[in-house]
Amino acid sequence: MVPLSWYLIFAAGLFSLGLFGVLARRNAVAILLGVELMLNAVNINLAAFWRYGTITNMAGQVFAIIVFAVAAAEVAVGLALVISVYRRHNTVVADEIDMLKW
Amino acid sequence: MTIAQIIFLVVAGATLGSAFMVVTSRNLIHAALWLVATLFGVAVQYALLNAGFLAVVQVVVYIGAIAILFIFAVMLTRKEIRDQGPQLNSSWWLSATLSVVTFGGLVGMLWGWKDMAHTVPDIPPGFDSISALGDALVSPDAFVLPFEVASILLLAALVGAVYVAFNRK
Amino acid sequence: MHNEWLYVAFFFVVGLIIPVGAIGVALILGPKKPNPVKQETYECGLETVGDSWVQFKAQYYIFALVFLIFDVETVFLFPWAVKLGQLGLFAVVEGIIFITILVVGLVYTWRKGMLEWA
Amino acid sequence: MNFWTDPLKMAADWLTGLLTGWGMPEGVAVGLAAFLGIFVLIAILMVIDIFLVWLERKVVARFQDRIGPNRLGPFGLIQPFADIVKLLIKEDITPANADKVVYNLAPILSMMSVLILWAIVPLAPQILGIDLNVAALYIIATGAIGTLSIIMAGWSSNNKFALLGAFRQVAVMVSFEIPMVASLLIPTVLAGSMGMNKIIEAQNIWFVVLSPLGALIFMIAAIAELGRSPFDMGEAESELISGYNVEYSGMKFGMFYAGELLHAFTFGGFWGILFFGGYSFFGLEDVSPFLAIPILLTKAVIGYWIIMWVKYTMMRIRIDHMLAFNWKFLTPLSFVLLMVTALVHVLFKDTSPWLYGLSMLGSNLILGWVVIEFLRRFSRAEREKLEGHAKPAMEAAGH
Amino acid sequence: MTTETLIWLIPLPPALAFFLIVLFTNKSKALSHSVGVGAAILSFLGSMVVFFRAVSVEHLGEHPFESSIPWMPTGDTWFNIGVLIDPLGAAVLFFVSITIFMIFLYSVGYHNFGQPAGDHDRKGLPPHGATVEEHGHKHVVPSVEPMYSRFFAFLGLFAFGMYTLVVSDNLLTMFVGWEIMGLCSYLLIGFWYGKPSARAAAIKAFMTTRIGDVFMLLGIGLLYSVAGTLNFREIFGNEELMHTLAVPGATLFGLSLAGLIALLLFIGTVGKSAQWPLHVWLPDAMEGPTPVSAMIHAATMVSAGVHAVIRMFPLLSLDHNTMGVVAFIGTFTAIFAATIAVAQNDIKRVLAYSTISQLGFMIAALGIGAYVAAAFHLITHAFFKALLFLGSGSVIHGMEHGVLHTGNHSVDPQDMFNMGGLRNKMPITFWTFVIGGFALSGFPLITAGFWSKDEILADAWGHGHLVVFLTLALAAFMTAFYTMRQITLTFLGEPRTKEAEHAQETPWTMTVPLMVLSIFAVGYGWVGIPEDFPVLGGLVPNWFHDFVGHTLHEVPEAVEFSWAPLLTSLGVALGGLFLGWFYYRNVNSAKEDFFQIALLKNKYYFDEAYDFVFVKPAIWLSEVFTYQWMDKGAIDGFLHIFGPTTGGIGGFIRNYIDLPVINKFIGDGSADVVQWVGRSLRPIQSGRIQQYMMLSLVVLVVIGGALLYFLLGL
Numbered sequence A: 001m002v003p004l005s006w007y008l009i010f011a012a013g014l015f016s017l018g019l020f021g022v023l024a025r026r027n028a029v030a031i032l033l034g035v036e037l038m039l040n041a042v043n044i045n046l047a048a049f050w051r052y053g054t055i056t057n058m059a060g061q062v063f064a065i066i067v068f069a070v071a072a073a074e075v076a077v078g079l080a081l082v083i084s085v086y087r088r089h090n091t092v093v094a095d096e097i098d099m100l101k102w
Numbered sequence B: 001m002t003i004a005q006i007i008f009l010v011v012a013g014a015t016l017g018s019a020f021m022v023v024t025s026r027n028l029i030h031a032a033l034w035l036v037a038t039l040f041g042v043a044v045q046y047a048l049l050n051a052g053f054l055a056v057v058q059v060v061v062y063i064g065a066i067a068i069l070f071i072f073a074v075m076l077t078r079k080e081i082r083d084q085g086p087q088l089n090s091s092w093w094l095s096a097t098l099s100v101v102t103f104g105g106l107v108g109m110l111w112g113w114k115d116m117a118h119t120v121p122d123i124p125p126g127f128d129s130i131s132a133l134g135d136a137l138v139s140p141d142a143f144v145l146p147f148e149v150a151s152i153l154l155l156a157a158l159v160g161a162v163y164v165a166f167n168r169k
Numbered sequence C: 001m002h003n004e005w006l007y008v009a010f011f012f013v014v015g016l017i018i019p020v021g022a023i024g025v026a027l028i029l030g031p032k033k034p035n036p037v038k039q040e041t042y043e044c045g046l047e048t049v050g051d052s053w054v055q056f057k058a059q060y061y062i063f064a065l066v067f068l069i070f071d072v073e074t075v076f077l078f079p080w081a082v083k084l085g086q087l088g089l090f091a092v093v094e095g096i097i098f099i100t101i102l103v104v105g106l107v108y109t110w111r112k113g114m115l116e117w118a
Numbered sequence D: 001m002n003f004w005t006d007p008l009k010m011a012a013d014w015l016t017g018l019l020t021g022w023g024m025p026e027g028v029a030v031g032l033a034a035f036l037g038i039f040v041l042i043a044i045l046m047v048i049d050i051f052l053v054w055l056e057r058k059v060v061a062r063f064q065d066r067i068g069p070n071r072l073g074p075f076g077l078i079q080p081f082a083d084i085v086k087l088l089i090k091e092d093i094t095p096a097n098a099d100k101v102v103y104n105l106a107p108i109l110s111m112m113s114v115l116i117l118w119a120i121v122p123l124a125p126q127i128l129g130i131d132l133n134v135a136a137l138y139i140i141a142t143g144a145i146g147t148l149s150i151i152m153a154g155w156s157s158n159n160k161f162a163l164l165g166a167f168r169q170v171a172v173m174v175s176f177e178i179p180m181v182a183s184l185l186i187p188t189v190l191a192g193s194m195g196m197n198k199i200i201e202a203q204n205i206w207f208v209v210l211s212p213l214g215a216l217i218f219m220i221a222a223i224a225e226l227g228r229s230p231f232d233m234g235e236a237e238s239e240l241i242s243g244y245n246v247e248y249s250g251m252k253f254g255m256f257y258a259g260e261l262l263h264a265f266t267f268g269g270f271w272g273i274l275f276f277g278g279y280s281f282f283g284l285e286d287v288s289p290f291l292a293i294p295i296l297l298t299k300a301v302i303g304y305w306i307i308m309w310v311k312y313t314m315m316r317i318r319i320d321h322m323l324a325f326n327w328k329f330l331t332p333l334s335f336v337l338l339m340v341t342a343l344v345h346v347l348f349k350d351t352s353p354w355l356y357g358l359s360m361l362g363s364n365l366i367l368g369w370v371v372i373e374f375l376r377r378f379s380r381a382e383r384e385k386l387e388g389h390a391k392p393a394m395e396a397a398g399h
Numbered sequence E: 001m002t003t004e005t006l007i008w009l010i011p012l013p014p015a016l017a018f019f020l021i022v023l024f025t026n027k028s029k030a031l032s033h034s035v036g037v038g039a040a041i042l043s044f045l046g047s048m049v050v051f052f053r054a055v056s057v058e059h060l061g062e063h064p065f066e067s068s069i070p071w072m073p074t075g076d077t078w079f080n081i082g083v084l085i086d087p088l089g090a091a092v093l094f095f096v097s098i099t100i101f102m103i104f105l106y107s108v109g110y111h112n113f114g115q116p117a118g119d120h121d122r123k124g125l126p127p128h129g130a131t132v133e134e135h136g137h138k139h140v141v142p143s144v145e146p147m148y149s150r151f152f153a154f155l156g157l158f159a160f161g162m163y164t165l166v167v168s169d170n171l172l173t174m175f176v177g178w179e180i181m182g183l184c185s186y187l188l189i190g191f192w193y194g195k196p197s198a199r200a201a202a203i204k205a206f207m208t209t210r211i212g213d214v215f216m217l218l219g220i221g222l223l224y225s226v227a228g229t230l231n232f233r234e235i236f237g238n239e240e241l242m243h244t245l246a247v248p249g250a251t252l253f254g255l256s257l258a259g260l261i262a263l264l265l266f267i268g269t270v271g272k273s274a275q276w277p278l279h280v281w282l283p284d285a286m287e288g289p290t291p292v293s294a295m296i297h298a299a300t301m302v303s304a305g306v307h308a309v310i311r312m313f314p315l316l317s318l319d320h321n322t323m324g325v326v327a328f329i330g331t332f333t334a335i336f337a338a339t340i341a342v343a344q345n346d347i348k349r350v351l352a353y354s355t356i357s358q359l360g361f362m363i364a365a366l367g368i369g370a371y372v373a374a375a376f377h378l379i380t381h382a383f384f385k386a387l388l389f390l391g392s393g394s395v396i397h398g399m400e401h402g403v404l405h406t407g408n409h410s411v412d413p414q415d416m417f418n419m420g421g422l423r424n425k426m427p428i429t430f431w432t433f434v435i436g437g438f439a440l441s442g443f444p445l446i447t448a449g450f451w452s453k454d455e456i457l458a459d460a461w462g463h464g465h466l467v468v469f470l471t472l473a474l475a476a477f478m479t480a481f482y483t484m485r486q487i488t489l490t491f492l493g494e495p496r497t498k499e500a501e502h503a504q505e506t507p508w509t510m511t512v513p514l515m516v517l518s519i520f521a522v523g524y525g526w527v528g529i530p531e532d533f534p535v536l537g538g539l540v541p542n543w544f545h546d547f548v549g550h551t552l553h554e555v556p557e558a559v560e561f562s563w564a565p566l567l568t569s570l571g572v573a574l575g576g577l578f579l580g581w582f583y584y585r586n587v588n589s590a591k592e593d594f595f596q597i598a599l600l601k602n603k604y605y606f607d608e609a610y611d612f613v614f615v616k617p618a619i620w621l622s623e624v625f626t627y628q629w630m631d632k633g634a635i636d637g638f639l640h641i642f643g644p645t646t647g648g649i650g651g652f653i654r655n656y657i658d659l660p661v662i663n664k665f666i667g668d669g670s671a672d673v674v675q676w677v678g679r680s681l682r683p684i685q686s687g688r689i690q691q692y693m694m695l696s697l698v699v700l701v702v703i704g705g706a707l708l709y710f711l712l713g714l
Helices: A003-022 A028-052 A059-089 B003-024 B027-046 B052-075 B091-112 B127-139 B144-168 C005-029 C058-087 C087-113 D007-021 D028-062 D078-088 D100-119 D137-156 D160-191 D196-201 D212-226 D250-275 D289-313 D318-346 D353-396 E003-009 E010-025 E029-056 E087-110 E147-168 E173-187 E196-227 E232-237 E239-245 E257-272 E281-287 E292-313 E322-340 E346-367 E371-406 E429-440 E446-460 E466-491 E508-528 E543-550 E563-585 E603-636 E638-666 E670-684 E689-710
Strands: E064-075 E077-085 E130-132 E138-140
Touching: A003 B003, A003 B027, A003 B091, A003 D028, A003 E138, A003 E689, A028 B003, A028 B027, A028 B052, A059 B127, A059 B144, A059 C058, B003 D289, B027 B052, B027 C005, B027 D100, B027 D137, B052 C058, B052 D160, B091 E689, B127 C058, B127 C087, B127 E232, B144 C087, C005 D028, C005 D078, C005 D100, C005 D250, C058 C087, C058 D137, C058 D318, C058 E138, C087 D318, D007 D028, D007 D289, D028 D078, D028 D100, D028 D250, D028 D289, D078 D250, D078 E292, D100 D137, D100 E239, D137 D160, D137 D212, D137 D250, D137 D318, D160 D196, D160 D212, D160 D250, D160 E638, D196 D250, D212 D250, D212 D318, D250 D289, D250 E147, D318 D353, E003 E010, E003 E029, E010 E029, E010 E087, E010 E147, E029 E064, E029 E087, E077 E087, E077 E147, E077 E173, E087 E147, E087 E257, E087 E292, E087 E371, E087 E508, E087 E543, E138 E371, E147 E173, E147 E292, E173 E196, E173 E257, E173 E281, E173 E292, E173 E563, E173 E603, E196 E232, E196 E239, E196 E281, E232 E239, E239 E257, E257 E292, E257 E322, E257 E508, E257 E543, E292 E346, E292 E371, E322 E346, E322 E466, E322 E638, E346 E371, E346 E446, E346 E466, E371 E429, E371 E446, E371 E508, E371 E543, E429 E446, E429 E508, E429 E563, E446 E466, E446 E508, E446 E543, E446 E563, E466 E563, E508 E543, E508 E670
Parallel strands: none
Antiparallel strands: E064 E077, E130 E138
């Protein structure tokens, strides 16, 4: 069978790719895409630990579902913000969205 | 190497490849579609982990809703789709370094961890994960509070998103 | 390895093979005489004017948004529905609270006039 | 056990035996046998699909007071095969501006999203398909892939009308997915499981009796999900030329077309499974799979026929009306129904079946009556408001 | 109802009141204050029942009221939260419930309930008065606060936080209450958000206390990682654990684990209780609605900080190094704040600094191990300081009345040099203020302040901490001095302005709390008279020491009676009072006041120093490092790094040292400074999330790497 470590390393890779997306993409929507990757990496870990831990303890799956809800909320609000910013400032480039400075 | 391992490696490779395309492709719709591929790969991983519910939910929520929402959002903020300018910001190399360091750090930490080679326990016969999940979510001595709080979170997200994006003032 | 998802994967594979095969056969059998006019965008014979990336109504996004929230909600409801029979009245009350909270969100959106197409 | 009572098992055993006889490891042999079985199933489905084309054309012709295909073969039965040949030898055109990969992937995904639905269809008590414990959600998940294929088709065609059609279609599909999920939750609640097989087994009383409103909502949502009239905004011929698949031709269009028909048929089947007892029909299903499968297919065809009936009777609804109908009526109604069902189920499930069934049915009927009454009053008020405004103008015109 | 159930219920009414007011009743002023005051009464009654039941239990220290429920799953175990009322909790609950009730009642009068709406009042600004026509001629009367309901909502939330903090049995929920109060203090200080100074003060208070809170959270985390629980009794009752914690030199700087944890928690208290060096926020907090928020901050919330340290005393006392730090900070703050208080003219600022100084007394007492004395002073101080603040609020209210009468808004109703002779105008306020002031000064024998302060001095003497003793004695002397200065300038002599002549006594909702509190300001001292005090000792049993002392496992010994500290405290109190009266009876304006020394008046230039040490480097970092380097330097490569850097430094010197520093060092008003701080801090926020994330990630990687390298030896 697949050892636990494979899943964890896979998740770490996904997380790092997401991190790169979050840090390096200019487009705010693309940044949110990166965030999704990171959240998924976390979820893989949760599912893997559920499977490799005490299988009757559903905490891992419950947490993963909660993460789904959080991801949905994050996307909903995040994209709404991006659209709102786009309507006001006509840009979705993260570097140009720095109104919170003042 | 067993079949499961081969499947895992193939799927993981495809998933990571798609994820790489997500963060690098210039066309945002393509990035979103690559995200779908990545998410589907993750769903397959859940299925490999016998977490069928998570796999299906992954498809329903992520591919069916979140990816759609992303595509809609890209269409609505469309000025940038065909942006010929760079899609990565100027300090992307620093980000890349940081990501690699993060990955290295995570793997490094995992390396020294004694439970790494943990073998997978058998699923006890008659164990129904959906039923157990239902128990965990709604029975009062488990996660009933997070269950209810999740609905409040979703409510807040809905109200907030609707208000933020489309306040007609 | 006993994992019923393997068979689901077979379905996916076969479900891919058959349309791919059909289109592939058509590709082989069909003639290939492309010309620029044939490959133009079809708009009832009119010349295409402007970019196809027209601005879309934000309303589409609203519906997708509301859908996303409710979709996640229903995901929570499935384990609840499965276990409802055993857990009894307490679980029902929980579920009703859960749904009611979400319906409040729908009502809010409604009242804000966001569900109107105009 | 013989071929009459369990043909699938026999076939599988024979095939596995054959393969292991050739020196194949046991596991691989089982897998290969399953794969072949699935292949055969899907091939049969494709054949059924071809006949669905004929059926659809015949039915629509009758609805429109025509005869329909009648030239090739008896009752025009050969006609669909001629269509296939035509599709196969048509030129494959990819528009120059299209996004090639996505454009070609979309019809494949569209077809696939339908075919994989059959993974969870229990054909007979002995032929359960894959008995997933998340089957109800699986239906929604395949729907998600279908939605994706439409948006991919619309976007990659690089055509205003295609994109607009895709947007409309997706908006409708995602909107009606909520009542669909809610109505899927009702059999789940009643059966205490998401598994299709458990749902069928639990139907000592057909769920349509226990929850007629749920069945109705599921049907409406399914029609919207299929994008068939009156919910065919996505391909509104007169406005959007053909919607999201305008740029498709030949076999790729064929995939969308066949996918839609098979999808409709499949949903007819699921309607039968979820609310009409699936393969079961007064114990006949236990005699032989050769009886059970036709029972299920008959139910599916009946469901499919209702979908066609609606399609060829109703006019297309404007998209704003359609979305308003969903969000302001169907979604709240389905959630209220879900709450009521859950409550009644828990309160009465341990009483006698008669009381349970009657209270379920009663609660559904009362809810339906309340809703209709409410709608009647509301629309009358609306009408009076409108006419009240219109009247003076008319009077002025009259004088 | 069992006592435990009742304890659970105590924090609830204010929280419900908050939500009720916010969600439903905010349109109606009368309904809102009924809900608020009603909730306060419910909590008050509940607290009293709990208190009296607690007092009647024989060995409450060993068998406190406690009850807990599982809250969060932590792997295979659960994190429990619950309530605990031990003797200390009961004593604190007693004064907290009374003061909170009084705050609610007083707010009704303070915000001019029943008066007409102002002529041109706006939300976010203090009411300016309304013109009414009576008997044919117009005159101006105070107008009702426009955001009256909001105020009661905030008060409710605040009360919820305070009660939660007092009744919780573990550090985490205590911290939750602590943070709720932090939020409320921010909201209440910035209540009149229309005033820039109030906004700045609110931010300052929030940020300053946040510094302490971060350390406190670190301490909590460390404690949890070591002990695996945050329940007070589980930690203190586990002898093995306590031994592990007490091993000296286990962590940095030769501190034991207990010492480090206690130190971190103590830093939280330093922020919350406004101890040096994080005291800067408290005086500015007086920007809030005059007496009420001042009182929250001065009498109730800051006590929470001391309460926390007293709670953690068993941990604190394990390491004498930490004890030394605590004693030093307390003593230093006591004398340091007292000297500043002497030079302040604003009636509330004097009290604010006096509070800082008195809190220093308590902290110092804890630092020398005088557990009971600290708790005792905490409670007596809460009573008389609440009394003084409410009194000062009453004075200001009276003065505002005078201001409205004359219409001369240039007269500051809070400046003591504008007052004088108010004893005839506002007799109740005067007498209660005198009682409070005398209690603060430690007027011998009859006031509560005397007994508690005397006990601290006696402990310092008895335990041989001579330096602490002398410093505290000096601080006590100055306390008496500035208190009498305040009383003399405010109430005695002749009115120095027209406005003072027209000052008026305040309504009953304001004076009743004053009277109630003055009873406690006198009477509460009697429960803690040492047994062997000459003549009086033994007349009343030293109930307080006996009761609260049993919170600890080993009941602390009462120090032996000694004449030296008694005579000292007699001397400093009476001497200070006399000198204050003697000197200030003839002073009529700020110019004649010898103590208007620039150094004291400007609070030792602490605000300015913080600018220089923290704010400037932050700007430098943002300008040169974040902006120039991260954003530009990084792209162009290291070749160009020198250009931007030198440019940045040049610009920095020109823009940030030349003009502002010189100006600001001469400038006075701390409000200006705070505003400037806020403005200058902004450049560190480039507004670009990705930069923030990258920076935090870099820091995380560096810290993580360092931790791995040094701690795990990887």
